[in-house]
Amino acid sequence: MMQPAFPGIPLAPLHGAVPAWRAEVDARQWRATCETAHSTGGRLGALWGSDERDRGRGLGVRALLVLHAGLVCLELHVPEASPAYPDVSDLFPCAGRMQRAAFDLTGIRAVTSNNHVPDPRRWLRHAAWSETEFPLRRDFAQASGAAVDNGYEFVRVEGEGVHEIPVGPVHAGTIEPGHFRFSIVGEKLLRLEERLGYKHKGIEKRFESMTLEEGARLAGRVSGDSTVAYAWAYAMALEALTGTRPTERALLIRSLLLERERVANHLGDLGYLGNDCALSFGFAQFWRLKEDVLRMNERMFTHRYLMDRIVPGGVDCDVDMEGAAALNGEALRLKDEVRGLRSIYYNHAGLQDRCITTGRLAPDTAARLGVVGLAARASGLAMDARAHPGFAPYDRLQPKVASHRNGDVAARIVVRFEEVFESLRLQRSIVRSLGEGALKVPLNPAPEGSFGLGWVEGWRGEVLVALEAGVAGRIRRCHPHDPSWQNWPALEHAVIGNIVPDFPLINKSFNLSYAGADL
Amino acid sequence: MTIGKILLKIARTGILSEPARATDAALRQVSGRLSDEVLRRLGRALAIRHVDAGSCNGCELEIHAMNSPYYNLEGLGIKFVASPRHADLLLVTGPVSRNMEEALRRTYDATPEPKLVVAIGDCGCDGGVFGESYASRGRVANVIPVDVAVPGCPPSPQAILQGILTAVAGIERSTA
Numbered sequence: 001m002m003q004p005a006f007p008g009i010p011l012a013p014l015h016g017a018v019p020a021w022r023a024e025v026d027a028r029q030w031r032a033t034c035e036t037a038h039s040t041g042g043r044l045g046a047l048w049g050s051d052e053r054d055r056g057r058g059l060g061v062r063a064l065l066v067l068h069a070g071l072v073c074l075e076l077h078v079p080e081a082s083p084a085y086p087d088v089s090d091l092f093p094c095a096g097r098m099q100r101a102a103f104d105l106t107g108i109r110a111v112t113s114n115n116h117v118p119d120p121r122r123w124l125r126h127a128a129w130s131e132t133e134f135p136l137r138r139d140f141a142q143a144s145g146a147a148v149d150n151g152y153e154f155v156r157v158e159g160e161g162v163h164e165i166p167v168g169p170v171h172a173g174t175i176e177p178g179h180f181r182f183s184i185v186g187e188k189l190l191r192l193e194e195r196l197g198y199k200h201k202g203i204e205k206r207f208e209s210m211t212l213e214e215g216a217r218l219a220g221r222v223s224g225d226s227t228v229a230y231a232w233a234y235a236m237a238l239e240a241l242t243g244t245r246p247t248e249r250a251l252l253i254r255s256l257l258l259e260r261e262r263v264a265n266h267l268g269d270l271g272y273l274g275n276d277c278a279l280s281f282g283f284a285q286f287w288r289l290k291e292d293v294l295r296m297n298e299r300m301f302t303h304r305y306l307m308d309r310i311v312p313g314g315v316d317c318d319v320d321m322e323g324a325a326a327l328n329g330e331a332l333r334l335k336d337e338v339r340g341l342r343s344i345y346y347n348h349a350g351l352q353d354r355c356i357t358t359g360r361l362a363p364d365t366a367a368r369l370g371v372v373g374l375a376a377r378a379s380g381l382a383m384d385a386r387a388h389p390g391f392a393p394y395d396r397l398q399p400k401v402a403s404h405r406n407g408d409v410a411a412r413i414v415v416r417f418e419e420v421f422e423s424l425r426l427q428r429s430i431v432r433s434l435g436e437g438a439l440k441v442p443l444n445p446a447p448e449g450s451f452g453l454g455w456v457e458g459w460r461g462e463v464l465v466a467l468e469a470g471v472a473g474r475i476r477r478c479h480p481h482d483p484s485w486q487n488w489p490a491l492e493h494a495v496i497g498n499i500v501p502d503f504p505l506i507n508k509s510f511n512l513s514y515a516g517a518d519l
Numbered sequence: 520m521t522i523g524k525i526l527l528k529i530a531r532t533g534i535l536s537e538p539a540r541a542t543d544a545a546l547r548q549v550s551g552r553l554s555d556e557v558l559r560r561l562g563r564a565l566a567i568r569h570v571d572a573g574s575c576n577g578c579e580l581e582i583h584a585m586n587s588p589y590y591n592l593e594g595l596g597i598k599f600v601a602s603p604r605h606a607d608l609l610l611v612t613g614p615v616s617r618n619m620e621e622a623l624r625r626t627y628d629a630t631p632e633p634k635l636v637v638a639i640g641d642c643g644c645d646g647g648v649f650g651e652s653y654a655s656r657g658r659v660a661n662v663i664p665v666d667v668a669v670p671g672c673p674p675s676p677q678a679i680l681q682g683i684l685t686a687v688a689g690i691e692r693s694t695a
Binding site for chain 2: 126127128129135140142143169170172173174175176177197198199200201202203205206217218221222223224225227268272281283284285287288290291294304305307340341343344347348349513514515518
């Protein structure tokens with residue numbers, strides 16, 4: 001794989017399943033590298049802080065850039081006394097919330113060149129700890145209990161007839177908690193501002209109390225609906241830092257599980273999207289099909305959502321001849337059923353009327369915001385880590401990337417349908433090609449300070465995991481990154497100019513994770 | 520044309536509903552809090568408000584799945600409602616994150632008496648893999664009173680339904 005070109009930046013290759021490099025930079029290089037990445041079509045994958053004072057290196061901040069050539073992890077260290085680093089949210093708007101979260105957790109602040117803090121408001125910190133406490137510092141044990149919630153300043157929209165609707169954190173349906181502040185005129189949405197972080201439960205700190213192997217179980221519970229993607233990304237990172245390579249058979253079974261997770265989630269979403277357009281028939285049908293898939297998971301892999309089936313070093317499940325035949329038959333049946341339902345969805349005037357042009361995220365907006373995954377593919381950005389860089393075994397499976405240019409709710413429905421069919425095709429191809437090989441290989445030792453990355457295309461988008469080993473096989477730092485970080489801000493754009501009653505439909509068409517981004 | 524296809528599909532699919540599991544008194548955290556007469560009335564038309572207090576969203580997947588045609592919720596007299604003010608029972612998932620603690624308390628206070636609380640999942644039962652920390656209060660019972668707790672990661676729709684039915688079963692009926 002060709003190395004990305006950043007003049008003057010010493011890139012050290014990181015071994016593992018995906019092409020990746022790391023580079024230690026100073027503040028000027030941090031900014032310059034991000035500018036180069038931005039101007040050459042690169043994206044920001046993730047950004048997080050860490051406490052390196054025990055190593056005499058002050059506080060650290062890392063940015064994971066996603067480039068055509070692969071991943072580049074930039075590392076910058078700053079002294080505790082002046083914990084500031086150059087802001088990159090002007091280049092990558094999605095950095096805004098990540099930078100605010102990094103400050104809340106580690107006390108390291110992004111500032112612009114004229115020493116301005118772009119958005120000084122807190123993000124993950126509500127009232128569980130005070131503004132002078134930073135949970136991810138190594139000397140933080142418990143919050144002092146002195147914190148008070150002194151309100152949160154939403155951006156106010158003013159003008160004749162403008163009013164606000166505050167919604168949440170507890171929503172009206174079976175939905176995760178978060179707060180939405182709508183500014184509206186009549187029924188038309190002028191602005192949506194999200195306030196998240198309600199589900200923050202200290203996952204990153206929790207990782208640091210675990211061994212590298214124990215962390216797999218927690219990684220699989222960052223966002224339960226993407227447990228396979230997280231478990232794989234975590235295993236990939238741990239295998240990278242230990243130099244362990246799972247067998248071909250284990251990798252194929254992993255891809256089978258990932259495609260089953262994709263199909264199950266897409267079926268559920270297609271059902272809810274029909275339901276939100278008052279086509280409850282669609283809900284009943286798709287949830288019947290989804291339940292059949294979940295029951296097959298239970299029967300074949302002993303877990304409906306496939307939790308803990310991917311383990312570091314391989315998988316904790318198997319597919320025998322009889323199982324392969326059952327899965328093949330299921331894929332063929334599903335293809336027929338979904339085809340029939342697709343024809344109904346595509347020809348249902350009421351449903352089409354609700355979905356076409358609703359919640360439009362234009363391709364240039366999507367690109368500027370750094371949107372990823374399914375939402376990106378529905379807005380003309382044909383990115384999919386399974387196709388490029390094509391981590392094993394996808395390099396051989398050659399998945400087709402679904403994409404659409406309209407960026408509306410209808411486009412996100414179309415992409416889901418196409419991905420269901422492609423996933424079913426892949427599943428059949430996978431069960432045909434399962435060869436011999438161990439299900440799990442032992443992990444090589446993890447030297448202290450070794451670092452690995454995981455990058456997996458889950459059903460919602462790319463899941464990234466950055467993992468650093470500590471002493472005696474323990475976790476020093478683990479940052480799991482959900483695609484929802486990038487896509488939540490895009491929802492704020494997609495709803496502009498729509499009517500309030502269409503919000504649930506638009507929101508569902510993105511179906512973002514609160515848990516995954518609240519950590 | 521489309522309506523014809525829809526009707527045909529409905530006819531071909533048929534009725535899939537399965538019977539619910541018998542109640543299980545072992546899931547009960549407290550007993551005798553509400554009289555059998557009250558429970559009998561609640562159980563005949565039960566309004567449920569779901570509150571996610573900090574879960575990984577795995578339990579939500581199963582609560583959604585409970586609405587699939589296999590489980591016939593409405594046939595059992597169970598309905599999910601949009602406001603705690605309309606609810607008889609709170610179905611609470613998650614370890615309770617500290618950021619959701621107040622919202623959960625307020626939701627509980629907004630639910631009229633007599634009310635029931637069913638905690639869902641290993642995290643709701645004992646904090647699960649997240650435990651108690653600077654950001655997590657652990658099990659639901661650390662924040663509001665819990666009548667029934669359903670373990671599992673996540674518990675199946677059958678298990679959640681069993682927990683709900685156990686909560687509204689009077690003592691003599693659940694031991695019968």
